[in-house]
């Protein structure tokens with residue numbers, strides 16, 4: 566293959582993934598996303614800590630779901646599948662639809678009616694998926710997908726598909742390679758809990774292979790109104806502005822529990838207000854615009870390391886100069902409505918330099 570034709574995660578990490586020469590690689594050059602140093606978050610944490618933001622919104626469809634989808638769709642093609650199906654809060658369907666389009670597979674997506682961010686819904690349509698809005702929430706949609714996938718008419722490409730987790734673990738590999746070792750703490754949002762499961766798997770594998778000397782403590786953050794892992798029970802009617810983590814019964818619940826237990830980590834919650842404030846803060850202070858679910862990582866870091874939070878934070882005794890990585894999972898442009906709670910409004914002026922200077926206060 567021409568080296569320029571595939572720069573995605575399968576070609577970069579082939580030896581660590583369950584692929585063979587018989588696997589047709591379906592890729593959009595996903596992965597290799599920037600790990601951006603944040604001076605301001607580092608300062609908030611203090612004690613010489615270095616905080617990095619893994620900006621997964623820069624994947625081809627705007628979220629980390631592409632890492633898993635290149636694997637799931639490639640393996641579906643290898644098996645000769647003709648159609649794939651998924652339940653989604655929006656980003657899984659965007660990724661499934663795009664990769665299915667590239668592979669000439671039919672794609673059906675089941676979405677909770679009225680609960681999908683505008684950009685994500687548009688993505689499913691434009692990539693050519695068949696979109697079914699169901700009268701229920703994500704957990705209902707996933708139950709239906711399990712039923713419809715059971716008889717082999719469709720390949721399920723939700724994160725219950727183990728190839729999704731395999732693809733997603735490559736984010737840990739990239740972080741280790743870029744930092745030269747694993748970080749001390751890794752913070753990420755938790756919805757269906759596939760991603761925390763995948764990151765932990767990636768960190769464990771590279772440590773076991775001697776490519777890292779340690780593994781990070783994993784910190785997962787859920788939205789307060791949608792926090793089954795934190796609460797330890799299913800949430801029947803999950804609610805949060807962070808629609809990508811609006812999940813009451815996570816498919817990879819056990820994976821999340823294992824990651825937290827084995828890494829001496831934690832699962833905690835942040836409120837919608839904290840999420841929306843953190844989203845705005847990251848954009849206006851560091852120039853990184855992420856969707857609300859992604860901002861749960863930032864809100865979580867702030868909760869842990871501000872004055873009040875520090876007293877009870879499980880990481881308060883972090884080593885001097887600790888490296889902390891936050892995954893921000895999806896691009897802010899996917900959901901243009903949620904941040905409008907801030908009431909953004911343009912200043913108005915006549916088309917006249919003097920009038921503009923006046924509203925800008927630089928007369």
Ligand SMILES: *Cc1c(COP(=O)(O)O)cnc(C)c1O
Pocket residue numbers: 628629630656657724754755756757758759760761809810856858859894895896
């Ligand atoms: C899918 C998703 C999550 C949640 O990831 P899980 O693997 O379901 O825990 C968080 N943020 C964004 C933007 C997502 O698309």
